[in-house]
Amino acid sequence: MDESGNNSIKADDPIIRIRDLVFCRGRRTILDGVSMDIQRGSIVAFMGPSGAGKTTILRLISGQLRPDEGTIEINGQLISAMSDRELKLFRRDIGVLLQDGALFTDLTVFENIATPIREHTSLPEPLVRRVVMSKLSAVGLGGTEDRMPHELSGGMARRIAFARSVVLDPDIMLYDEPLTGLDPIAVSTIRRLMRETNNALGLTSVIVTHNVNQISNLVDYCYIIASSRIAGEGAPRDLIDSSDPGVSQFMNGRVEGPIPFHYEPPGAPWRLLD
Amino acid sequence: MSKVNLENRTGVISGPVSQAGQCLLFLFRMLAGIRFSLTQIQTVMQQTYLIGARSLVIIMICGFFVGMVLSLQAINALEQFGASDQVSVLVGKSLFRELGPVLTALLFAGRAGTSITAEIGLMKATNQIEAMELMAIDPIHRIALPRFAAGLISVPLLTAMFNAMAILGSVVFSIGVMDLDSGIFWSKLQTSIYFQKDFIGGVWKSFVFGGTVSLIAVYFGYSARPTGAGVGTATTNTVVLSSVLILIFDFIMTSFLT
Ligand SMILES: Nc1ncnc2c1ncn2[C@@H]1O[C@H](COP(=O)(O)OP(=O)(O)OP(=O)(O)O)[C@@H](O)[C@H]1O
Numbered sequence: 001m002d003e004s005g006n007n008s009i010k011a012d013d014p015i016i017r018i019r020d021l022v023f024c025r026g027r028r029t030i031l032d033g034v035s036m037d038i039q040r041g042s043i044v045a046f047m048g049p050s051g052a053g054k055t056t057i058l059r060l061i062s063g064q065l066r067p068d069e070g071t072i073e074i075n076g077q078l079i080s081a082m083s084d085r086e087l088k089l090f091r092r093d094i095g096v097l098l099q100d101g102a103l104f105t106d107l108t109v110f111e112n113i114a115t116p117i118r119e120h121t122s123l124p125e126p127l128v129r130r131v132v133m134s135k136l137s138a139v140g141l142g143g144t145e146d147r148m149p150h151e152l153s154g155g156m157a158r159r160i161a162f163a164r165s166v167v168l169d170p171d172i173m174l175y176d177e178p179l180t181g182l183d184p185i186a187v188s189t190i191r192r193l194m195r196e197t198n199n200a201l202g203l204t205s206v207i208v209t210h211n212v213n214q215i216s217n218l219v220d221y222c223y224i225i226a227s228s229r230i231a232g233e234g235a236p237r238d239l240i241d242s243s244d245p246g247v248s249q250f251m252n253g254r255v256e257g258p259i260p261f262h263y264e265p266p267g268a269p270w271r272l273l274d
Numbered sequence: 275m276s277k278v279n280l281e282n283r284t285g286v287i288s289g290p291v292s293q294a295g296q297c298l299l300f301l302f303r304m305l306a307g308i309r310f311s312l313t314q315i316q317t318v319m320q321q322t323y324l325i326g327a328r329s330l331v332i333i334m335i336c337g338f339f340v341g342m343v344l345s346l347q348a349i350n351a352l353e354q355f356g357a358s359d360q361v362s363v364l365v366g367k368s369l370f371r372e373l374g375p376v377l378t379a380l381l382f383a384g385r386a387g388t389s390i391t392a393e394i395g396l397m398k399a400t401n402q403i404e405a406m407e408l409m410a411i412d413p414i415h416r417i418a419l420p421r422f423a424a425g426l427i428s429v430p431l432l433t434a435m436f437n438a439m440a441i442l443g444s445v446v447f448s449i450g451v452m453d454l455d456s457g458i459f460w461s462k463l464q465t466s467i468y469f470q471k472d473f474i475g476g477v478w479k480s481f482v483f484g485g486t487v488s489l490i491a492v493y494f495g496y497s498a499r500p501t502g503a504g505v506g507t508a509t510t511n512t513v514v515l516s517s518v519l520i521l522i523f524d525f526i527m528t529s530f531l532t
C-alpha cells in the first residue's frame with residue numbers, strides 16, 4: 001500500500017498520513033498494520049462491522065490514543081510526538097462529532113455551540129451570537145437556542161452537536177456515525193451540510209459509518225476496516241462492484257464470508273490447539 | 275481465558291496511598307489552571323451560588339435545631355450547679371470551635387459533595403469530558419476547578435450561617451422557652467468567646483474541611499468509572515471518605531490549635 005499502488009484520486013501532499021499503525025488493547029490487537037493517505041479537501045469514509053476499530057482510528061487521529069507502533073502525520077506533524085500543549089493547539093483545527101453527540105447537559109443549546117468560540121476566540125458578544133445563530137439555522141434548528149439538551153430528541157441533539165463541532169471552521173472534521181438514528185430528511189440535511197462545509201471551507205472530512213448506501217454518493221474514497229486491517233479501499237462505486245470476497249460481503253451485507261460476525265469465532269479456544 | 279488484570283490489583287496499603295497521590299496530583303493540575311480571568315471568576319461565582327445556595331436551607335434548619343438541643347442539654351446539666359445562666363458560654367464555645375465547622379462540613383458533604391461527584395461522573399459517562407478535551411478545553415480547569423473553588427468559598431460562609439442560626443435557636447429556647455435573662459445571655463456570650471481562639475480557629479477549620487470535601491468530590495467524580503454503577507459507587511465514596519477525613523482532620527487541627 002505504498003506509492004506504487006496509488007489511484008488517480010491521490011495527489012501529492014496528503015493531509016493525513018498513516019503508516020503501519022498498530023494499536024492493542026491489553027492482549028487484543030485492534031489495529032494491525034493500517035496505512036492510508038487522506039487527501040486535502042476530500043471526504044473519506046471508514047466503514048466496517050461493529051467493533052472493527054473505526055472509532056479507535058478516529059481517536060488515534062485526534063490524539064486521544066497513542067499508537068503502539070507506526071506513525072500518524074497530520075499536515076506533516078507527527079501526532080504521537082506532540083506535547084500536551086501542541087496537541088491542544090492542533091485540536092483547535094479539528095472538529096469531532098462523537099458517536100452520541102455529547103452535548104454539555106448543563107448548558108443551553110446556544111451556550112453549547114458558543115463554548116468553542118468563547119474558549120478560543122475573543123469575538124464580541126453580538127458576533128458570537130451571529131455565528132451561533134447562523135450555524136443553528138444551517139442545521140435547521142433555529143429557534144431552539146434557549147432549550148436545554150434534555151429537551152431535544154436524539155436526532156436534534158446530533159444536529160446541534162454537528163453545529164458545535166464545525167463552529168470554529170476546522171481544517172479536518174472527524175464524524176463518528178453522523179447519520180445513525182436520523183430521519184431521512186435530517187440525513188439529507190446533514191449530508192448536504194457535510195458536503196457544503198467541505199467544499200466551502202476546503203476542509204477534509206473523515207466519516208465513520210456502517211451504512212453503505214447513505215454515504216455512497218457523498219464520499220470520494222472509502223476504507224473498509226475489518227479483522228484489524230484495511231480489508232478494501234477505493235471509490236464507493238468500485239467497492240460495490242468489487243470482486244474481493246470480504247469487500248463484497250460487507251458492501252452487500254451477507255452473513256457468509258471472510259468477515260466474522262462473532263466477536264470471537266465460535267470455538268476459538270479449541271482452535272488454538274490445532 | 276484466565277486473564278489476570280494487573281491494573282485492578284491494589285493492595286491494602288498501596289491502593290489508598292496511590293489514590294491519595296493521584297488526588298494530590300489532581301489538585302496541582304487544578305491549581306495550575308487558576309487564571310483570575312473574568313470568565314473564570316464568573317463561573318466560580320455561579321457555582322458558589324449553585325452549590326452554596328442549594329445547601330443553605332438544610333444548613334439553616336439543622337443549625338437552628340442544633341442550637342436548641344445544645345441549649346436544652348446545657349441547661350439540664352448546668353441547672354444542677356445552679357449555673358444555667360452560663361448556657362450561652364457553653365453553646366457558643368462548642369459551636370464556634372467544633373460543632374459549627376464539623377456539622378456544616380458533614381452536611382455539605384452529603385448535600386453538595388455528592389451532587390458534585392454525580393454531576394462530574396455523569397458528564398464523564400456521557401462523553402462530555404471527552405468532547406471538551408477534543409475542543410482543546412481542559413476539563414480539569416473548566417469543570418473541576420470552579421466547583422472546587424466554590425466549595426472552598428461556600429463552606430466557611432455556610433458555617434457562619436449555621437452558627438448564626440444555632441445562636442438564634444439557643445436564644446429561642448433559652449430566653450423564649452426557659453425564660454432566662456436575655457441581657458445575661460448576650461453579655462456572657464460576648465465576654466467568653468475569644469475572637470482569635472474561638473472564632474478564627476473555627477474559620478480555619480471550615481476552610482480546611484471545605485477544601486477537603488470539594489477536592490474529594492471533584493476527584494471522585496472525575497475518576498469514576500463511566501457507568502451508572504461507577505458513578506453510584508463514586509458518590510457513596512465521596513460521603514464516606516469526606517466524613518471520615520473531616521473528623522480526623524478536626525482532631526488533628528484541634529490538638530494543634532489549642
Ligand atoms: N475502552 C476500551 N477498553 C477496552 N477495549 C475497548 C475500549 N474501547 C473499545 N474497545 C475495543 O476495541 C474494539 C474496537 O472498538 P471501536 O469502538 O473502535 O469499534 P467501532 O468500529 O467504532 O464499532 P461501532 O461501529 O460499534 O462503533 C472493540 O472490539 C472494543 O471491544
Ligand SMILES: [Mg+2]
Pocket residue numbers: 054055056099176
Ligand atoms: Mg464506533
